[in-house]
Amino acid sequence: MHWIDAVANELVKRGGRQVIASGISISGHVHIGHSNDVFIADAVRRAVGELGLEAESVWCADDYDPMRRIPWPLNEGELAERYKQYLGFPYANIPSPDPNYRDFVDYFSRPFIESLKHFGIEVRIHSGAKAYRDGRMADLIKRSLENSETIRSILNQYRDKPLPDNWLPVDVVCENCGRISTTRAISWHGDFVSYRCEGADYVAGCGHEGEADYTSGGAKLTWRVEWPARWKLLGVTCEPFGKDHAVRGGSYDTGKLIARKVFDYEAPYPIPYEWVSMKGKKLSSSKGVVFTLKQWLEIAEPEILRYFIFRSKPMKAKVFDPGLPLLDLIDEYDLVERAYYDKTDEAGKREEQQRRIYELSQVGRVSETPIRRISYRFAAVLAQVTNDEEKIIKVLISRGMLVNPGELEIKLALRRLELARNWVMNYAPEHLRFKILEQVPAEILAALTPKQKQALGQLADDLAGREFTPVELHNHVYAVAEMTGQKPNELFQAIYRVLLGRDSGPRVGNFISALDREFVVSRFREASL
């Protein structure tokens, strides 16, 4: 059984309406590592729904957290200077670097939120900042303040250095300098917390002393308390989270205790997961090691990312590489897809699992008509040769990559062409990239041997005379090489040189048949003179 279903079963056993939460700090661009969170939460929602229980998934923006570090790309040049003043501010109170976005949070989170629908994710968006400002957290804050002593002792169980006696579980926004990470709460009464702006290790405080109204956003709960408070507020029954929270004595452990003792709430069913790294480097929004959902959609179908997440167990480390290894991932997906539609009599344990992974990878429902895709690798070649859609379809059909294609198949093929085109431009290794020469440099023409020239001329005549299929054409190159008394190798080189200016390239048959015939004929003729 797939782990998503195992979780769903457990939730169904517990019964009741299910709320699966996910969320992250808006510390920069939201990347595909963060997507783990939402993707898992939403998949559980879907699986629970399939079992007939009401379920909802929520994505929480932790947008009232302080900015500890200026995230990429705001940490470069003039912007860095401008944003330095906001260190320690709650994200929600920082302006956007771009006038097209409302604020800092909008700037970093909107592209992510807008991408979600393309991946089939249906979540409710919850803003932490808004909850604080609207007073929806007020009761929970009050309860936390009343139970400060209990909370402190729970946290101290896992701390080397105990929290001070007068510690309070709130972080106050300084009304003078606007920072939240610099203040220390001193005491509280009614709806107010008094504080002093003392500073943090990465930014100085302003020394201001005052009182903040926590019922309207003047203060937030400290993370380890905020989390269980949010479970209570939203009625969370299940939540995936990064392995950092999952360590013994980590925020899940303390949250569980706080939830029970302070909020009279049972902690949600936990789903710890590993992070995603990119070429071995941990994804980091603040450091700019990012790969966003938007970037993903430019080079691969959304199903592939879902597959990437659901194919392995949540605690397995996932390594993403948008270069050549991406193609292996896509091939693997294509294979699973093909197997899904190839009906087999006996479905073993493994097949069963693969089928389920495929289903979970789908953006919507599984297509009833079998899906056939063209090879991404070939698309990467074809995309560099032409962008004439009609021609592309013709080539694909002539090569047998599309057989009596329906509308859907053509649409998928053209989309993949587009994705592959973007991939080649931005992520492909140099040796897979080529460009048709607009003109052949004189030195290339001069370096051609008489035999090569003769062969190219012959090819030009033959191509002008009749239509060749890719295979025929490839064979014909050999024939011409023999006819002109040279090794095939020499002719291949000549062909690549006059077309690409290089010694090698894509398979000649495919390659040339993808090109405009007139163009090839005139190019070969020119070279033969």
Place this chain on the structure above:
RNA sequence: GGGCCCGUAGCGCAGUCUGGUUAGCGUACCGGCCUUUUAAGCCGGCAGUCGAGGGUUCGAAUCCCUCCGGGCCCGCCA
């Protein structure tokens, strides 16, 4: 100090939760197909003491214990 993940064919991995016929897949490699294939296709083949040791069991890659090696996280904040 505590916790997690990984170690299976040259390389990348699945299978481990729920133990059970000759341990799979991709890739690389080798060979074949079309008299010939620089990055297409199809077919076939090679290759593994399942990190090591011990235990449980009729039976262990799978469960338990110990150890070795690699990686990550927490012990500030999130």
